[in-house]
Amino acid sequence: MSFKLPDLPYAYDALQPYMSKETLEFHHDKHHNAYVETGNKLLEGSGLEGATLEEVVKQSHGKNAPLFNNAAQHYNHIHFWHWMKPNGGGAIPGALEKKIAEDLGGVEKFKTDFQDAGKGQFGSGWAWLALKGGKLEILKTPNGENPLIHGAVPLLGVDVWEHSYYIDYRNRRPDYLKAFIENLVNWEYVEKLYDEAK
Numbered sequence: 001m002s003f004k005l006p007d008l009p010y011a012y013d014a015l016q017p018y019m020s021k022e023t024l025e026f027h028h029d030k031h032h033n034a035y036v037e038t039g040n041k042l043l044e045g046s047g048l049e050g051a052t053l054e055e056v057v058k059q060s061h062g063k064n065a066p067l068f069n070n071a072a073q074h075y076n077h078i079h080f081w082h083w084m085k086p087n088g089g090g091a092i093p094g095a096l097e098k099k100i101a102e103d104l105g106g107v108e109k110f111k112t113d114f115q116d117a118g119k120g121q122f123g124s125g126w127a128w129l130a131l132k133g134g135k136l137e138i139l140k141t142p143n144g145e146n147p148l149i150h151g152a153v154p155l156l157g158v159d160v161w162e163h164s165y166y167i168d169y170r171n172r173r174p175d176y177l178k179a180f181i182e183n184l185v186n187w188e189y190v191e192k193l194y195d196e197a198k
């Protein structure tokens with residue numbers, strides 16, 4: 001197996017005005033592509049050539065940091081493109097909304113806590129909604145790390161590396177996070193991952 005850069009599931013300008021064509025061109029064509037190309041070079045001779053991407057992420061963690069960083073970022077970005085859609089945000093599908101109410105104190109509290117996780121991640125990283133041991137939780141991780149290595153299944157993640165927002169929002173990470181949760185999230189994709197993880 002080798003890593004392959006997927007196409008975006010929408011046009012480069014489809015997420016405007018919340019995420020620009022220029023951001024997606026750089027983020028997908030340059031940054032994600034670099035993780036794929038570097039990851040493929042590091043995969044050779046690693047002993048994990050036959051593993052699935054998820055297995056490469058889990059098994060390289062703590063053992064092969066360069067491979068882990070690139071493989072995890074490849075995994076994160078594959079999902080990140082699908083975690084957004086044109087005219088995103090809006091209502092959360094019923095079963096997931098109920099679970100958020102049960103485990104995270106309701107939709108509004110979840111939205112606030114999720115954005116706070118993104119704001120509070122010092123430097124590069126991600127904020128997550130994940131399922132662990134049957135319960136939803138919010139977490140934040142540095143660099144390419146993701147919930148998989150914490151025994152959890154990622155359901156929603158937001159990239160808080162500057163490359164994800166600096167062109168459109170400059171240093172205003174909170175504005176980017178608000179736009180992400182209110183106007184970009186593809187809840188149907190989150191629901192699909194939740195159904196698979198249950």
Ligand SMILES: [Fe+2]
Pocket residue numbers: 027031077159161163164
């Ligand atoms: Fe990124």
